[in-house]
Amino acid sequence: MTEESINKFNEFLSAAALKLFLLALVAVIGCLIVRFIMMLFKKVLKKSKIEHTTKTFIFSFTKIILYFIVAITALSTIGVNVSSLLTALGAAALTAGLALQDNLKNFVSGMVILLNKPFVAGDVLEFEDLTGSVESINVFYTTLKSLDDKIVRIPNSKLTSNNVVNCTIGDKRKMFLKYTVSYEDDLLKVRKVIMELINDSELILKDPEPAVCVGKHLDSGIEIIVKFWVNPDNYFNVYYYMQENVKLAFDNNGITIPYPHIVVKNDK
Numbered sequence: 001m002t003e004e005s006i007n008k009f010n011e012f013l014s015a016a017a018l019k020l021f022l023l024a025l026v027a028v029i030g031c032l033i034v035r036f037i038m039m040l041f042k043k044v045l046k047k048s049k050i051e052h053t054t055k056t057f058i059f060s061f062t063k064i065i066l067y068f069i070v071a072i073t074a075l076s077t078i079g080v081n082v083s084s085l086l087t088a089l090g091a092a093a094l095t096a097g098l099a100l101q102d103n104l105k106n107f108v109s110g111m112v113i114l115l116n117k118p119f120v121a122g123d124v125l126e127f128e129d130l131t132g133s134v135e136s137i138n139v140f141y142t143t144l145k146s147l148d149d150k151i152v153r154i155p156n157s158k159l160t161s162n163n164v165v166n167c168t169i170g171d172k173r174k175m176f177l178k179y180t181v182s183y184e185d186d187l188l189k190v191r192k193v194i195m196e197l198i199n200d201s202e203l204i205l206k207d208p209e210p211a212v213c214v215g216k217h218l219d220s221g222i223e224i225i226v227k228f229w230v231n232p233d234n235y236f237n238v239y240y241y242m243q244e245n246v247k248l249a250f251d252n253n254g255i256t257i258p259y260p261h262i263v264v265k266n267d268k
Contacts, residue, residue: 019078026077030070038063056121056136057114064139102157106140109156113137119166124173124232126165127154147236168232172205175235177226177242180218182256187214187222193249194226201241203234221258 041062045055114137119125123134125144132144132152141153167173181190191212198210208229215223230238250257 023074023078026074027070030073031067034063034066034070037066054114056138057110060138102155103140105157106155109160110137110139110142112160113142113156118164119168122232123166123168124235126167127159127162130154131167167235171231172229173232173235174227174229175238175242177239178215179224179226179246180221180258181224181250182221182258185222185255189253190224190255193253193255194224194246197242197245197249198226198228201238203230203238203241205229205231221256 038059042059045059048055050058113119119134121134121136125132125134127144130144130146130152132146135143135145135151137143137156141155142159144152144154146152179194181187194212195210198204198212199206204210205228210228211226213225213227215225217223226242247257249255
């Protein structure tokens with residue numbers, strides 16, 4: 001190898017090393033700036049009156065855009081033709097979009113949820129076999145906190161294409177309970193016992209007025225429907241209170257909760 005070739009090779013390495021250094025420097029500085037901006041932006045969002053789920057969506061979307069700008073800036077610093085790159089990225093995005101249709105659906109569904117607000121942070125949802133409160137709504141998924149304190153991430157597209165029950169309406173949530181008593185029990189006594197439990201609880205709202213009604217005449221007994229309203233934060237405390245104390249009150253008052261019996265006959 002001639003001296004001229006060695007010099008050219010060394011110049012190439014020097015130029016490449018300089019470009020890599022500039023790329024890394026711009027990327028690091030850009031990321032630090034983005035983190036600082038997002039920290040300030042988060043404080044601004046907290047002070048704003050924007051609904052919480054909208055805040056989380058805007059925050060996550062803004063972060064993606066800023067990091068994309070940092071990447072483009074870093075590449076342009078080392079002489080990469082950004083216009084050509086963006087054109088290539090557009091074509092690649094179209095191709096990738098066909099392969100990543102689920103992510104695109106989740107993104108669009110996230111926008112639909114954000115604009116239509118079928119639910120917001122703090123609402124309690126029933127979705128498939130899951131019941132939980134909405135923690136946040138992000139670009140691609142919604143985070144729920146289940147009854148046993150598990151964090152569950154559900155793709156946004158599933159929440160817009162399937163039936164979702166929002167159990168929370170404003171500052172009140174309706175509780176709908178069912179119990180079964182035997183045909184021999186005094187219905188007036190059953191209603192009185194349940195109403196006493198409702199009146200004894202400070203967590204159960206008395207307006208709208210609670211109701212204890214006869215639902216259906218079942219094969220094994222009579223269905224009793226109990227309806228009242230509670231603060232959403234107290235829902236599960238009241239639910240467990242009623243489930244436990246109704247059984248205890250029925251036992252103390254001689255009220256029977258029927259259950260299936262199997263009669264085995266021996267014909268011998």
